[in-house]
Amino acid sequence: MQVLILIVIAALAFALNRIHPGADMGARLTLGFGFLVLAGYLSGEVLAKLSFPRVTGYLLAGLIFGPYGLGMLDVAVVHKLKLVDELALCLIAFAAGGELKLDRLKHNAAAIGSLAIAQLVAISVLMMTAFALLGRLAPFGAHMTTMQLLDIGAMMGLIAYVTSIASTMGVILETKASGPITDTVLGTTIVKELIAIVLFTIVLNLSRPLFSASHGSGSMWIMLAELLGSLTAGLVLGLVAFVYFEHVGKELVVFIFGFSFAIIITAHLLHFEILLVALAAGFVVANFSPHGKVFLESLEHASAPVFIVFFCIIGADLDLQSIGGIWYLAGTLVVLRAAGLWFGTKVGATIAQSPNQVATKGWMGFVGHAGLSFGLASMLAKAFPSFGPHVMKLAVVWIVLDELIGPLALQRTLGATGETMPTRVRQSQTSPVPD
DSSP: OHHHHHHHHHHHHHHHHHHSTTOOHHHHHHHHHHHHHHHHHHHHHHHHHTTOOHHHHHHHHHHHHSTTTTOSSOHHHHHHHTTHHHHHHHHHHHHHHHHOOHHHHHTTHHHHHHHHHHHHHHHHHHHHHHHHHHGGGSGGGTTOOHHHHHHHHHHHHHHHHOOOHHHHHHHHHHHTOOSHHHHHHHHHHHHHHHHHHHHHHHHHHHHHHHHOTTSOOOOHHHHHHHHHHHHHHHHHHHHHHHHHHHHTOOSHHHHHHHHHHHHHHHHHHHTOOHHHHHHHHHHHHHHHOTTHHHHHHHHHHHHHHHHHHHHHHHHHTOOTTTTGGGHHHHHHHHHHHHHHHHHHHHHHHHHHTOOHHHHHHGGGGGOOOOTHHHHHHHHHHHHOTTTHHHHHHHHHHHHHHHHHHHHHHHHHHHHHTTOSHHHHHHHHHHSOOOO
């Protein structure tokens, strides 16, 4: 049924484009936004029934209906709709902060910390080495210095480091999984997002002088002040949200949208980092408000259409002909990331003396990465317009490949270790009855 509805909606949008080809930009934007929300949602639902991540459906919808596909959205409309990028990034970080629950992290702190640090080191070393050796094979790296390629490798390493909270939570909820691997994978995934946001912000700011003479060397103290200011502003705004949830508690979806725009405006006015401000605000609400669960549910409802358009636009901006020469690089990054996850998980689990199943099979729970990874890639593209969009194309292909594998790998891992509900039921049925 979803496929039929998607075809009907696409036919209607196609007809409207042909009947009014010269419509003003406002009308085209309205039609484009509405069409992407519906087309992306339906595509995501169709792929979800086939056990693929919904985000893959959103990307495919943009790719198919965008200017390089069927052409139902032109380049100008796609460019204008990128205005939702900052709102999407804010909501992504808001959600990440909301998942940083102290009671969940305290339970397995040693294993989570060891895995997070070991994976960070392993993946960063592999990515920086790969870009130093192979970076000049990519179109954007042909004339770059080794230091510049190492710098891109560091940023791509942090993009690779992230694991998708949405995909991880989706698989865990769907399979009703519980056990040491489930707890360790989820806790580590959440902590990794926090680490990635902070470190990516630092690396991005330190990288600017390497690629642009217009940026001076800057001051480390100024950057640290901006980072601390971002976190402080987030804590203050989080307290504002706490008061609203405590004393008003109505029209939560509207409040979250308004609150997100307040974060964006505050960050721009004070030269703070949107991701850090939103992360800190979400952390305060989730941990110190009794309405933390309601906050996360309302955030999920509010962010759905924005996320759909955000990922559809990423797909619509992909020209398959222009990325034909980077498929082998994307495949190489998939393999290197998997190797880094395997080695980092092995080392981290050994240091923390985690169960053997975590050391041998836990790495497969970290393969999927979307959401924040796309957000960080988008930040890189905007910060370095001369080469950033080309790096983002590579990142998108690579992330999509991982996202196709990741949820299935996690599901199989949890099933093989006996932590999913169906597996536990089968084990209880086959276990001998005590005398």
